[in-house]
Amino acid sequence: MGWLEKTPPQGSLIFQRRWVRLDADYLKYFKNDKMVFSKRIIPVTMIINVGRVGEQRFEVVTPNRIFLFRAESKLERNEWMMALQDTMWDQRQCGNITIHPPSHMQGLLELQGHSKIYTVACIDKVFLYRNAEEFQAGIGITSIEMNMSAVKDTDRRAFELITPYKTFRFIAESSEAKEEWVEAMRSSINESFSSHEVAKKIWSMESNRFCADCGKAQPKWAAINLCVVICEPCAVEHRRLGSDISKVQSLEADKKVWTDELIQLFLLLGNEQANVFWAANVPPGNALSPSSTSEDRESFISAKYQEGRYRCYHQHFGHQEELNNALCMNLQTNDVLETLCLVFCGADVHCDTGCSAFPTPISLAESYNQALQAEFLRQNQNTHIPSPELRHHVGKAPVIGTASITRRGYLFKTGSMTKPITTRRGKEEFSQRWCTLNCDKFSYYVNEKNSSPNGELKMKEIACLAVNPPEKHGYAHTFEIYSTSGRLYLFGADDLLSVREWIKSIAKAFIPLSAGDIVCMDFERIGKLCYRDELNVQDPQVGYFSLAGTMLHGSLEGGERMDIDLRKLNELSSLKQNTVLALVDSSRTLQIESEQKLDFLGWSAAIKKSVQCTGNILSQQQLTHLNVPVIVDCCISYTAKYGLTLEGIYRKSGVNSSITTLLEVFRQDARRVRLCEEDHNVEDVSGVLKRFFRDLEDSIFTSQASPQWLGTYTIREVSQRAVQYQSLLSSMPPVNKATLQALINHLHCIQHFADINQMSQYNLAIVFGPTLFQTDGRDSRASQVVEELIGHYVTIFSVNEQELQKQLEEIRLIIKLQGKGVKQIKSPHIICTVYLEEREETCEQHVKIPDNMTAAELVVKILAQSKISLNEQECWSCFEMNEREGTERSLHYQEKVLPIIHSLGTEKILLVKRNFTMKAMLSYLGKETKGWRSGVMKFREERTLLGCGSFHDRFFVLSDSSLRLFKEVQSIRPEREWPVKSLKVYEGIKARLRPPTRWGMTIVSEDDRKQSQRWYMCFETQIDMIEWMATFMSIQHKGNVWPEEYTQVE
CATH class of the missing domain: 2.30.29.30 (Pleckstrin-homology domain (PH domain)/Phosphotyrosine-binding domain (PTB))
Known part of the structure; x- marks a missing residue:
């Protein structure tokens, strides 16, 4: 509709x-x-x-x-x-070619408010036509459902047909005619309560027009728990089995039983699919026919359903735990036939799912929105299942699994090829083929009468299945099959439902059961790939992957599940001459490759296309790990750095052509954009941000929720408005919510410096109200709402005020360093959180830190606040710690603290604790006189995360000016060389790199462009590591490693 x-x-x-x-x-x-x-x-x-x-x-x-x-x-x-x-x-x-359904009465009636109309009282409806000619043509005005109607006799010739929505007043030509019409319509009402509507729907599937047991036409009964449609003679024998085996219901009389879900269940399976399981092993001489005797029916139906003698046995038959586990996994998909097979082979419909939130199979199916799965389970909560011991009656019965999936029908196909399809294939390039999927192979024939296939593919020979966008080729819906032999097959048809079913069936057939959860997704590509990650960088392992929109789902070895949001990738690159694709996000690095180049090229192109921004929809942008579009994050960061002191920031417009060009560059690949002060004007960047929000297909508040946001301003109480804003905020899509918070945080910080940039809450709201709501500026509520979001940012977004103050202090420092607005900063101190010995709330120390405070002075102050006295036997230092990576760096006692604080980020802290290695370092330096060091160590560069990264032996020489790396001890020329003063040395290496020893250092080098690179060194012993760290510190600080005594801070 x-x-x-x-x-x-x-x-x-x-x-x-x-x-x-x-x-x-x-x-x-x-x-x-x-x-x-x-x-x-x-x-x-x-x-x-x-x-x-x-x-x-x-x-x-x-x-x-x-x-x-x-x-x-x-x-x-x-x-x-x-x-x-x-x-x-x-x-x-269905063979339905009838124009007019059977009727009780028809003819002309006068309808109040209209001239005479041709009225037809059918079995369960009344149809209205303009005249008899339109009735003959079949084109009517409307139909009236009689199951909720009543007829009222009102006058000698008049009567009313009353419905819940409207009352129709009819006038007949005579009182006698009126009586006949009233009787006819009352008959329609009575008939509507026992209509053939359910039967018609069930029979719309061809296999349901014949009894599942004997083949008799137009069966009017069903065993609703067994999912078979049966005729009346067979229904008699089904009733004899008892309702714990077969729950028999009429298609006509029991209308209340036939819910939409139950009808859909019978249309999904049908007698043909149900008999794939129930009648997989029927001996030819035992099959029933419409003329079979009641004795034959009783014997056959009892053997089929009570004993399960002809079942197609599941591969886990007789193993209860495996059956239950397979049931719970399959309930996450829409494969009801597999569930039927599992349940009637012994899977427990009341088993424990292992999920506390959804402990029963029914609740588990409902949690995955699998309504038909849940309906099937409800119908079989008390069904008696044939026991496993009965299996010996049938000898070697077939086993059902992925290989039992069957399908047949016509598809259109082109000739197979060995190169990617880059041009549109017209209908004339396709040939019709009869296709079958059964056992473990997919075959295609000239037509359904041929016994010899033109070609076939075994399931183990399929590497990948790809679904093309509609209308890509001559036939509206097409899909591609990639084989392990390096060939590509293109199939298609105009019937969407048919093609979808083929795609699902083929996917289920060649993807193993252990990876079955990736099949139920609406994928664009699915198949087998080789992969490497940080834990396995040498030998590739085999996994099964599906690409669905911007999500890459993987089922890895050992049953591990992996999901990568391609919008949030930090890097996507091709390696090894375009044979390996590396995907790097904030949590992992993954490389994928295929044994076949054709298959890999398809995966690579599809993933790269998914990464690109596909339009002006907020959720389809490239995102940061916080769900903020990269373009928004870049523009906000740049404006915060260079535009806070600019008078009229966001009010002043940039150059239109520059804004258009920069916005287009962002849309092509936002992650590759690098904004710099020399090349990009602040007004242009702020203009890009405004135009981005203005050009979105739907506003950040969404067109559906915008009226509620705008209406909030009419609430009188400020506190109640804040509650309403919070409620609306909680219902926003995740990307919209994260983006709005990032923007309002930025605007809140800008208005704190309104005495410099002249942009108050009001001025910012005037600019961003119409922009964010995408209005023409006439509705003042848009600006008023944005003004309140900025002004009450802390309350509405539940912000930690200490974190906000820290952010504002950082901004003040930036302004000071830029030489602007120094007079507006009232205090030369900032308040910082430093931890004492441990990262615990009880160990937090809040201390004022002036610009010139050194690490030694900070240590003394922290210890004095905590009433800890210094003694000569202990060395206390201030450490820069990265908890996520497990690394730490001891600050030199003369190092200024404030710049370190502003460079910490969210993952690092300052920690004052005892420095247990300092005495060993001082002892070594007291004995060592040469002032340099060399040796062989295990070495690894950061960039090898994208390749087959591992630690290798390298020879290093550390002198008073540089650190040099040689491939071997005998090498004359160094492979790399770094100035010692540009290096920062951290103790420890992040665990996911799997360092070969416990003693390692992370070296960070920074070039003139402030771009940093990390690499890693491992030592055989802890002593070696301490001596190298001591040499580094001694060279960098010209031998002044530790003070003679601490300087007291006033």
């Missing part, structure tokens, strides 16, 4: 907007989406053709009239056409 525009019957070119609804039997259109009764009703059986007319229009052709509709887009037009064609196909498959 949805909005379409259509031309009136007079042929006018003026389109009228109508709400259109399509069900299994009728196409109806209404004046609006609130109306219950249609303006026109068209039986699907009367539609001859559905065709395209121009860019967005399509026509529905009936024998007597052509209806012309127009959709809002080409894509929407195609979806409507496909839905209509599918419904027409279903009607023809």
Whole structure:
């Protein structure tokens, strides 16, 4: 259903907007989406053709009239056409060619407010037509459901048909005719409570039109827990089994039983699929026929369902724990046939799922929105399952698993190829083929009568399955199969549902059960790849991956599950001559490769396309690890660094052409953009930020929630408005929420320096209100809401005030260093948190730190605050610690503390503690006279994280000016050389790099452009490490490693 525009019957070119609804039997259109009764009703059986007319229009052709509709887009037009064609196909498959359903009475009646109309009282509906000619053509005005209607006799010739939505007042030509009409309509009401509607829906699937046991046509009964449709003679034998084995229900009389979920369950499986399990091993002589005797039926049905003699046994049959585990895993997918097989082979529908939040299989299925899985389990909560001991009756029965998935039907295919498909393939390049999927292979034939296939692929030969975007080739929906032999096969059809089912079936067949959870996703690509990560950099391992939108899901060896949000990648690069793809995010580094170049090129192109920004939708941008678009983060950071003291920042406009160019560069690949003061004007960067928000398809507040945000300002109490803002904030999409907080934080900081930049809360709100709400500026509420978000930022966003104060102090320092606004900073101190001995809240020390405070002075002050006295036997130092990486650096006692504080970030802290290695270092330096050091150590560079990184032996020489690296001791020329003064030495190496020894150092070098690089050295003993660290410190500080005594701080 949805909005379409259509031309009136007079042929006018003026389109009228109508709400259109399509069900299994009728196409109806209404004046609006609130109306219950249609303006026109068209039986699907009367539609001859559905065709395209121009860019967005399509026509529905009936024998007597052509209806012309127009959709809002080409894509929407195609979806409507496909839905209509599918419904027409279903009607023809059911053999339903009847225009008029059976009726109790028909003829002309006068309808109050109208002239006479042709009225037809059918079994469960009343149809209204303009005249008898339209009735013959099948095109009506509307239909009235009789199951919620009542008939009231009101006058000699008049009567009323009362519905919950409207009362229809009819006038007959005579009192006798009125009595007949009233009786006919009351009969329709009675009939509506026992209609054939359920049967019609169930029979819409071809296999359900014949009894699952004997094959008799038009079966009117079903065993709802066994998922089979049966005829009345077989239903009698099913009832004899008892309701704990077979729950028999009528398709006609028991309408309340047939919920939408249960009907959908029977349409999903159908007798054909159900018998893949129940009748997999029926001996030819034992099969029933419509003419079978009741004795034969009793014997066969008992053997089939009570004993399970003909079942297709699951591979885990007889192993309860494996069956239960497989059941819990499969409930996360939409494969109900697999669940049926598991349950009737012994899986416990009441087993413990191992998940405390969803402890039962039913609750687990519901948590994954698998309504049909849950419905099947409910129907079988008390079903008796045939015991495993019965298996010996049937000898060697087939085992059901991925290999038992079957499917057959026509597809269109091109010739196989060995190169990627780079051009559109027209319909003339495809040939129709009869395709089958069974056992462990996919085969295709010239037609369904041929016994010898034109070609076939075993499941183990399939490396990858890729789904193409609609309309990429001549047939609307296509998919590609990549084989391990390096060939590519292209298949397709115009029927979306058919192609989807083929894709799911093939995926389930070649992806192992252990990786089954990645099959149930709406993937664009799925298959087998080799991978390496930090824990395995030498030998590649095999994993199964699926690409769904911007998410790469992987099932790795050992059952490990991996999910990478491609929007948040720090780096994506091709290695080894474009045969390996490296993906680096904040938590891991992954390399993927394929044994076949053709397969790898497909994966590489698909992943790189997913990483790119695909439009002006906020959630589709490249993101930071905090869910903020990279473009927003870059612009905010740059403006905070260079624009805080700029008068009128965000109010002044940049150069339009420069803004357009820079915005386009960001949209191509935001992660590669590097903003610098020499090349980028602050006004241009701030203009990019504003235009980015203005150009979004939907505002950051979303079009749906914007009225609620704007309406909040009408609440009188400020505290109540804050609560409402918090409520709206909590319901925002994650990316929108994170982005809004980052922006408001930035604006809140800017208004703190309004005495310099002249941008108060009000001025900022005037700029960003219309921008964020995407209004024309006339609605003042937009600016008022943004002003309140800035002013009450701490309360609305639940911000830690200490963290905010620290951020503001950092900004003040930046301003001071830039030589601007120094007079506005009232205090030369900042308050900083330093920890004493441990990272615990009880160990926090808050201390004022002036610009010139040294590490030694900070140590003395911290110890004095804690009343700890110094003695000559102990050495106390201030350490810069990175808890995440497990590294630390002892600050030199003369090193200034304030610059270190402003460079810490969120992962580092300052910690004052005893320096247990200092005495050993001083002892070594007291004996050592040469002032340099050399030796062989294990070495690794940071960039090798993207390659096959590992530690290798290298020879190092540390002199008074440089650190040089040689490949071997005998080498003459160094491979690398660094100035000693540019190096920072940290004790420790992050654990995920798997250092070969316990004693290692992380070396950080910084070049003239302030870009840093890390590399790592490992030592055989702790003594070696201490001596190297002592030599580093001695050279960097010209032998002045430790003070003679501490200087007291006033």
